[in-house]
Amino acid sequence: MQKQQSNVSKEFVCSLHIGSATEGLRIKMLPYICTENGTIDWEAILNEDFSDADLVGVRWAYTLCHETAAIQDPFALNDKMTLPIAKAIISSLVIYWEILPLNTP
Secondary structure (H helix, E strand, O other): OOOOOOOOOHHHHHHHHHHOOOHHHHHHHHHHEEOOOOEEOHHHHHOOOOOHHHHHHHHHHHHHHHOOOOOOOOOOOHHHOOHHHHHHHHHHHHHHOOOOOOOOO
């Protein structure tokens, strides 16, 4: 059987993964992430009110998605990072840097 190729970008997958890390991120980010067409409404996400811990995740997701820290330095609130967000960011970096393949069986 041939493996089906995904048409979503690694940047999208990283943002989706980080957006799923905590209940706060799931509630405030996932409604603006469309898996059907692979789009993210960053303007709407950035207008949400996040805790400092969740804001770390948002900044990292945005940075990985846009390949730039345009909204603010993603390292600025790292002292507020929780373990679930840290794990999501690290695994997203693994995906982003293609250390492991995105399409695994």
